[in-house]
Amino acid sequence: MTTKNWTTDNIPSQQGKTILITGANSGLGLEATKVLSSKGAHVIMTVRNLESGKEAISKIKKDNPNAKLELMQLDLSDFSSIHKFSDEFHRKHKRLDVFINNAGVMTPPKRELTKQNFEIQFGTNHLGHFLLTGLLLDVLKKTPNSRIAIQSSVLHKMEMGKPDIYFDDLNFDKQYNKDVAYAQSKLANLFFAYELDRKLKANNTAITVTAAHPGWTKTNLQRHAGFFMQSIMDNIIGQRVEIGALPILRAATDTGAKGGEYFGPTRWKELRGYPQLVKSSDKSYDKQIARKLWEVSEKLTSIKYNFN
Numbered sequence: 001m002t003t004k005n006w007t008t009d010n011i012p013s014q015q016g017k018t019i020l021i022t023g024a025n026s027g028l029g030l031e032a033t034k035v036l037s038s039k040g041a042h043v044i045m046t047v048r049n050l051e052s053g054k055e056a057i058s059k060i061k062k063d064n065p066n067a068k069l070e071l072m073q074l075d076l077s078d079f080s081s082i083h084k085f086s087d088e089f090h091r092k093h094k095r096l097d098v099f100i101n102n103a104g105v106m107t108p109p110k111r112e113l114t115k116q117n118f119e120i121q122f123g124t125n126h127l128g129h130f131l132l133t134g135l136l137l138d139v140l141k142k143t144p145n146s147r148i149a150i151q152s153s154v155l156h157k158m159e160m161g162k163p164d165i166y167f168d169d170l171n172f173d174k175q176y177n178k179d180v181a182y183a184q185s186k187l188a189n190l191f192f193a194y195e196l197d198r199k200l201k202a203n204n205t206a207i208t209v210t211a212a213h214p215g216w217t218k219t220n221l222q223r224h225a226g227f228f229m230q231s232i233m234d235n236i237i238g239q240r241v242e243i244g245a246l247p248i249l250r251a252a253t254d255t256g257a258k259g260g261e262y263f264g265p266t267r268w269k270e271l272r273g274y275p276q277l278v279k280s281s282d283k284s285y286d287k288q289i290a291r292k293l294w295e296v297s298e299k300l301t302s303i304k305y306n307f308n
């Protein structure tokens with residue numbers, strides 16, 4: 001069932017919850033942090049740059065001095081940083097109610113690589129979150145009614161990105177196209193969300209996995225998108241971050257949401273509006289591709305998910 005105009009008023013109290021969000025210093029992650037802390041959650045903000053994280057905290061505390069915020073350093077483009085983060089997280093925390101996979105990088109004009117030599121969008125947006133989620137699964141399993149919410153994009157299904165998982169050239173060694181590489185990473189986010197949900201259900205594990213996309217929202221993400229996209233699309237179509245953050249907030253907090261559900265706006269070809277239950281591309285529900293991507297991702301990140 002869809003609910004019209006789902007807003008932050010629909011979010012119940014988050015008192016007592018520990019929520020972890022990646023990319024919390026900017027754009028959608030910052031806005032989600034602001035809202036979730038205003039609802040009483042203890043929010044762990046992961047950031048690449050601690051200075052930028054401190055600035056983000058000051059912004060939130062200006063309006064909400066009692067916000068419970070914790071800053072932790074994490075670079076998703078470096079597996080050693082992810083392991084270090086996970087070790088520190090396990091030392092400090094015994095519960096994790098909600099984990100929001102939000103951080104992302106979009107369309108750098110020149111091909112860039114992660115520390116372990118993966119194409120930066122596949123490596124950060126997909127592999128980094130895949131590894132981190134696997135490392136935190138034990139804490140999520142121990143926390144009653146825990147949830148993982150994963151941020152994708154409408155570009156996972158737009159023709160311009162020729163969305164697919166390019167198993168024969170996952171890192172675009174042969175030919176780099178920034179839009180195709182971004183679309184691959186955002187389609188991978190959905191394959192990951194749906195396959196994780198299926199695997200958790202098959203193992204009778206009570207963690208809910210949901211997904212979301214923010215339509216087109218004005219943030220720092222489009223800094224590589226070129227003049228047309230930035231100045232025209234952002235100003236005409238781009239929605240305010242307060243609206244763009246609602247789908248991931250719904251995916252993270254709606255108590256009626258079920259595993260495998262995907263939330264996003266429905267107006268203007270899904271680029272604008274309030275979050276509703278939406279369908280992702282037919283391809284994203286392909287279980288065979290999802291299983292293959294899962295196996296490849298376990299191999300590339302050297303992690304074996306433990307569902308027991």
Ligand SMILES: NC(=O)c1ccc[n+]([C@@H]2O[C@H](COP(=O)([O-])OP(=O)(O)OC[C@H]3O[C@@H](n4cnc5c(N)ncnc54)[C@H](OP(=O)(O)O)[C@@H]3O)[C@@H](O)[C@H]2O)c1
Nearest residue numbers: 023026027028075076077102103104153216217219220221
């Ligand atoms: N805005 C949109 O219209 C739109 C549309 C579809 C999907 N999305 C998705 O929404 C998510 C958030 O994007 P946004 O629009 O809020 O953009 P943003 O303002 O650029 O925020 C992106 C966040 O990701 C972080 N990040 C980037 N690379 C990272 C890395 N290697 N390790 C850790 N963190 C890293 C950034 O940190 P720094 O500040 O240090 O760079 C920043 O905090 C992304 O997954 C994006 O794909 C956005």
